Amino acid sequence: MAKLNDNYLKLKAGYLFPEIGRRVKAFSQANPDAKIIRLGIGDVTQPLAPAVLKAFHDAVEDLASKENFMGYGPEQGYEFLIDTLIEKSYKPLGVELKTSEIFISDGSKCDCANILDIFALDNKVAICDPVYPVYNDTNVMIGRTGEADEKGYYSGLTYLPCTEENGFTPAIPSEKVDIIYLCYPNNPTGAVASREDLKKWVDFALANDAVIFFDAAYEAFITEPGIPHSIYEIEGARRCAIEFRSFSKTAGFTGVRCALTVVPEELMADTGSGEKASLNKLWNRRQSTKFNGVSYPVQKAAAAVYSDEGWAQVKETIDYYMENARLIREGLQAAGLTVYGGVNAPYIWLKTPGGMSSWDFFDKLLSECHVVGTPGSGFGPSGEGFYRLSAFGDRQNVIEAIERIKNNLA
Amino acid sequence: MAKLNDNYLKLKAGYLFPEIGRRVKAFSQANPDAKIIRLGIGDVTQPLAPAVLKAFHDAVEDLASKENFMGYGPEQGYEFLIDTLIEKSYKPLGVELKTSEIFISDGSKCDCANILDIFALDNKVAICDPVYPVYNDTNVMIGRTGEADEKGYYSGLTYLPCTEENGFTPAIPSEKVDIIYLCYPNNPTGAVASREDLKKWVDFALANDAVIFFDAAYEAFITEPGIPHSIYEIEGARRCAIEFRSFSKTAGFTGVRCALTVVPEELMADTGSGEKASLNKLWNRRQSTKFNGVSYPVQKAAAAVYSDEGWAQVKETIDYYMENARLIREGLQAAGLTVYGGVNAPYIWLKTPGGMSSWDFFDKLLSECHVVGTPGSGFGPSGEGFYRLSAFGDRQNVIEAIERIKNNLA
Numbered sequence: 001m002a003k004l005n006d007n008y009l010k011l012k013a014g015y016l017f018p019e020i021g022r023r024v025k026a027f028s029q030a031n032p033d034a035k036i037i038r039l040g041i042g043d044v045t046q047p048l049a050p051a052v053l054k055a056f057h058d059a060v061e062d063l064a065s066k067e068n069f070m071g072y073g074p075e076q077g078y079e080f081l082i083d084t085l086i087e088k089s090y091k092p093l094g095v096e097l098k099t100s101e102i103f104i105s106d107g108s109k110c111d112c113a114n115i116l117d118i119f120a121l122d123n124k125v126a127i128c129d130p131v132y133p134v135y136n137d138t139n140v141m142i143g144r145t146g147e148a149d150e151k152g153y154y155s156g157l158t159y160l161p162c163t164e165e166n167g168f169t170p171a172i173p174s175e176k177v178d179i180i181y182l183c184y185p186n187n188p189t190g191a192v193a194s195r196e197d198l199k200k201w202v203d204f205a206l207a208n209d210a211v212i213f214f215d216a217a218y219e220a221f222i223t224e225p226g227i228p229h230s231i232y233e234i235e236g237a238r239r240c241a242i243e244f245r246s247f248s249k250t251a252g253f254t255g256v257r258c259a260l261t262v263v264p265e266e267l268m269a270d271t272g273s274g275e276k277a278s279l280n281k282l283w284n285r286r287q288s289t290k291f292n293g294v295s296y297p298v299q300k301a302a303a304a305v306y307s308d309e310g311w312a313q314v315k316e317t318i319d320y321y322m323e324n325a326r327l328i329r330e331g332l333q334a335a336g337l338t339v340y341g342g343v344n345a346p347y348i349w350l351k352t353p354g355g356m357s358s359w360d361f362f363d364k365l366l367s368e369c370h371v372v373g374t375p376g377s378g379f380g381p382s383g384e385g386f387y388r389l390s391a392f393g394d395r396q397n398v399i400e401a402i403e404r405i406k407n408n409l410a
Numbered sequence: 411m412a413k414l415n416d417n418y419l420k421l422k423a424g425y426l427f428p429e430i431g432r433r434v435k436a437f438s439q440a441n442p443d444a445k446i447i448r449l450g451i452g453d454v455t456q457p458l459a460p461a462v463l464k465a466f467h468d469a470v471e472d473l474a475s476k477e478n479f480m481g482y483g484p485e486q487g488y489e490f491l492i493d494t495l496i497e498k499s500y501k502p503l504g505v506e507l508k509t510s511e512i513f514i515s516d517g518s519k520c521d522c523a524n525i526l527d528i529f530a531l532d533n534k535v536a537i538c539d540p541v542y543p544v545y546n547d548t549n550v551m552i553g554r555t556g557e558a559d560e561k562g563y564y565s566g567l568t569y570l571p572c573t574e575e576n577g578f579t580p581a582i583p584s585e586k587v588d589i590i591y592l593c594y595p596n597n598p599t600g601a602v603a604s605r606e607d608l609k610k611w612v613d614f615a616l617a618n619d620a621v622i623f624f625d626a627a628y629e630a631f632i633t634e635p636g637i638p639h640s641i642y643e644i645e646g647a648r649r650c651a652i653e654f655r656s657f658s659k660t661a662g663f664t665g666v667r668c669a670l671t672v673v674p675e676e677l678m679a680d681t682g683s684g685e686k687a688s689l690n691k692l693w694n695r696r697q698s699t700k701f702n703g704v705s706y707p708v709q710k711a712a713a714a715v716y717s718d719e720g721w722a723q724v725k726e727t728i729d730y731y732m733e734n735a736r737l738i739r740e741g742l743q744a745a746g747l748t749v750y751g752g753v754n755a756p757y758i759w760l761k762t763p764g765g766m767s768s769w770d771f772f773d774k775l776l777s778e779c780h781v782v783g784t785p786g787s788g789f790g791p792s793g794e795g796f797y798r799l800s801a802f803g804d805r806q807n808v809i810e811a812i813e814r815i816k817n818n819l820a
């Protein structure tokens with residue numbers, strides 16, 4: 001008698017974004033003429049960079065001839081892409097990585113979910129609250145938790161509240177934890193970590209033999225100098241951190257699919273018999289056995305992001321989105337709202353007016369302004385009373401959305 | 411103190427194909443002038459079909475403009491591809507599927523590994539021997555087994571020997587099992603299952619509330635009429651089987667990455683509390699949370715495989731590979747070898763001459779003929795004394811490889 005994984009039944013609701021999709025669909029079916037502006041899911045809207053498109057086409061064309069045809073690639077990714085990342089993305093930060101330390105994948109969502117495969121179930125895990133729901137849900141699915149309480153906290157996980165009071169910067173946990181998820185620039189709050197903030201985490205991890213999962217998916221949106229783009233800019237992080245990065249937001253690859261995960265060779269974890277073993281080797285084995293590499297033309301397109309021409313074009317789009325962020329932030333502030341983020345991150349985290357609940361505010365903006373954002377409570381209990389807007393829209397839509405919200409709240 | 415997943419340490423050796431890669435690399439470094447012909451890993455060699463290339467380019471070009479840009483797609487895959495598969499690939503077999511029952515992914519290797527996520531750990535699992543190593547290794551990695559014995563069998567798994575004596579058709583297990591992996595046409599033996607064979611498995615699964623994982627990655631290579639291409643051609647299979655299919659071999663997508671998994675809505679498994687729940691819903695939740703869909707241009711290219719023009723071109727390449735299979739099979743038979751497969755499958759499973767071990771024969775063909783195949787023992791203990799050749803080579807290479815082997819064995 002086949003038995004299913006009961007842990008899935010502990011999951012309280014649908015994944016956040018499908019739920020938003022359902023509400024928007026219902027509204028638009030009832031109001032077919034409403035021009036809905038979506039600043040919710042954080043999906044990009046601007047075309048790929050011309051240099052990236054050219055490399056993509058050229059690589060598709062390689063598949064047209066026997067001579068240039070590419071079949072199975074390395075599960076870890078092609079060296080042409082890995083070495084480009086080492087040279088163009090990490091070296092300028094003063095971070096030295098080896099080819100064997102970067103693993104190319106089809107998405108950070110997959111990687112930060114799949115990374116749990118190589119850890120024992122009895123690790124104590126800490127996540128921020130609010131948080132990218134994937135961190136929480138994948139720990140539930142793998143069986144690390146009990147049921148959720150009425151707030152939505154699952155027993156067995158350590159939650160680190162990120163609130164207005166602590167400037168959305170979680171305190172170092174007082175209890176011992178083995179794995180800590182950090183995301184900077186933060187989704188959903190838009191907060192960033194200074195060098196000193198990250199050093200505290202690295203020191204804590206080294207002192208406790210803990211591992212940090214560092215999600216740097218939004219590092220390209222940092223505009224202020226001095227803020228680390230990689231956790232490996234911090235001394236000692238190679239011995240305690242795995243870093244996730246993505247082309248999704250950086251280069252408009254949400255529909256193209258490419259990401260990378262860094263697992264330094266020095267990074268060790270304990271075996272059941274009290275020895276240390278290399279997590280790099282385990283992740284390599286996991287990827288070799290359960291994954292078959294990223295589409296060849298996609299990897300070629302990704303490498304072109306870091307050509308001089310490609311990066312200039314990609315940077316222009318990043319600047320475009322960050323100008324959106326400024327317009328949203330300042331527009332909402334002018335409307336009297338309390339607003340966070342949007343300076344070094346493409347997300348604006350606003351406090352709902354009058355203590356309205358996140359979903360009530362979502363429904364209000366959907367029905368009255370035809371604007372879709374993301375309810376803060378969807379990211380965790382401490383997100384209640386907040387609402388996330390994404391800066392990835394088209395400029396005219398962003399301007400119109402903010403006007404509608406300003407008029408509605410006036 | 412972070413603890414790693416100790417189950418990984420039970421894995422005996424590197425994954426089969428990386429090990430082959432290491433031996434070939436060592437040989438070619440020592441013998442830089444040797445012209446090595448690779449008929450090992452089963453990677454395709456012929457270009458993509460022109461209609462597929464055109465759709466691929468067109469979809470890349472969609473990403474060049476704001477108007478046609480595609481960001482995040484559905485995690486389950488685009489309906490344009492799913493509905494094409496339902497109409498063009500399943501309906502002609504008399505199999506009716508719903509859009510919600512097909513999940514597009516980036517590879518069958520991922521899917522047949524990840525599917526274990528939604529099942530409880532205490533299911534009793536049966537796999538064939540020899541077998542695609544991923545089935546075995548992923549069960550070890552997830553913690554379903556103890557250590558391997560000296561033969562290479564892991565305690566806790568039920569192995570179903572497929573031998574010359576039983577025509578490479580495993581017997582229905584005498585003990586109760588909950589999950590059974592079947593692969594037809596078979597990798598590595600090239601054996602196929604008749605309708606009657608499959609009916610026995612479906613009846614067994616229904617009688618035991620077991621689930622069959624049916625790997626049909628090679629269905630497009632069936633040349634003889636009457637052999638099922640899908641397990642859903644068998645009455646009752648919708649209530650007991652998950653089917654995996656791939657574009658990798660069918661359409662030359664090993665470097666492009668696209669596959670599909672079918673989870674019928676009627677398919678149930680037991681919860682811990684003795685109720686039944688839908689595996690389709692669990693897989694949907696798994697994919698929504700841990701996966702972000704397949705690259706949009708890749709899905710467009712995949713859909714073009716089943717256009718009239720695309721399929722005619724794709725079929726021509728399949729026929730080309732199956733003509734290779736015939737040349738290999740008949741050439742080796744002429745050399746006095748005992749040979750299986752190669753009629754409805756792109757793999758030839760040959761008995762090593764004089765009782766030579768699989769790896770010895772591998773090393774002999776590598777060093778004396780500069781031909782790379784796959785040692786049968788790499789697929790499991792019952793593969794010892796066999797050797798797999800793939801028909802996916804270029805024609806001239808196939809002819810030359812067979813000539814070299816014939817001359818060597820003469």
